[in-house]
């Protein structure tokens with residue numbers, strides 16, 4: 001890759017070839033970061049080139065992505081592989097929503113409009129292309145839901161198999177998406193951390209392509225395209241603030257990297273401040289910033305399942321993004337998230353899942369506390385679509401509480417033969433995976 005210099009360890013500085021699928025530092029185990037040759041990219045990614053581009057997807061910015069030339073081509077026919085269109089979601093100037101929270105220049109970036117309805121599609125597109133290029137036929141990840149459904153969708157489009165580990169609390173809409181896309185679903189009777197560990201053990205044992213954002217440094221490279229789009233949609237300007245929800249920390253790290261990339265190639269002339277929003281019931285990243293202490297694990301007490309991450313795996317990158325951007329932290333209650341869902345819907349026609357609206361909820365709170373100047377240029381990033389989690393939307397709209405229909409119930413009803421409901425234990429999983437119908 002002429003545009004990429006190396007994959008560099010953030011801890012010890014060791015350099016690795018970014019063409020191979022190196023995930024963590026072979027010397028110290030630290031996470032890697034992809035470093036680009038900005039001088040080379042500068043002449044190939046100008047305002048003029050971008051403005052005349054007819055590619056309205058993340059591949060518009062291929063010069064700033066870790067993709068081998070030709071990796072997107074079918075090996076047999078030399079044509080572009082079938083791919084879902086990820087990226088280029090709309091940026092709306094939302095005056096009524098701005099007025100409701102006392103901001104004069106508010107925009108909403110609706111990433112719920114991606115092909116499988118969340119921002120995660122940006123990362124999964126990169127994962128699927130790199131998996132194919134590495135000669136893998138199966139991709140896998142653990143996820144609270146959206147990473148999983150996006151990976152399963154991208155894999156289906158490209159003829160890859162997928163094995164997905166979800167904690168059993170994953171909303172049924174997201175699990176349904178997985179089964180629609182033909183994934184093998186392993187629903188783990190435990191929390192996200194237990195799900196993650198089981199997936200890591202299985203991925204290692206079976207040699208699948210690993211789309212766990214915790215260790216795969218190429219994923220935040222996909223997520224950063226959301227910042228490229230925000231800046232381009234604002235006429236190659238950086239906003240003053242970007243508000244978004246934080247779980248594992250990969251998204252906020254990607255958002256920050258995106259703006260830094262654009263600054264480095266001269267397409268914007270300043271950087272935004274990030275507003276990191278977490279749920280009060282699960283805010284290990286924000287708590288570390290507020291107490292100026294290392295990240296300590298927390299319980300996962302929030303209905304915003306996509307950001308209920310008690311042990312964030314990209315915590316250090318997230319802390320660095322908040323620090324370097326002179327960022328702001330805001331923690332919100334579930335009630336504030338549900339109120340933000342209603343306000344977003346009512347004032348702008350944007351329907352967000354709880355984690356998707358949490359960024360907006362944090363912005364409402366920060367604006368009320370006068371922490372954001374009223375004429376600042378602000379972008380609220382909506383990360384996932386509300387139709388994925390109807391039960392929460394029913395709570396938000398005060399419809400009668402939905403009947404419990406968790407994965408356990410669905411499984412008992414013979415919902416799908418591809419759905420394995422299991423304790424977090426490799427010894428139980430192994431014999432099941434030997435069955436010819438899996439993965």
Ligand SMILES: *Cc1c(COP(=O)(O)O)cnc(C)c1O
Nearest residue numbers: 146247248249250251306383384
């Ligand atoms: C994954 C996700 C987030 C948070 O991203 P992290 O990388 O886990 O911090 C926020 N909102 C939605 C809808 C998500 O799916």
Ligand SMILES: [Zn+2]
Nearest residue numbers: 009012025028
């Ligand atoms: Zn290292």
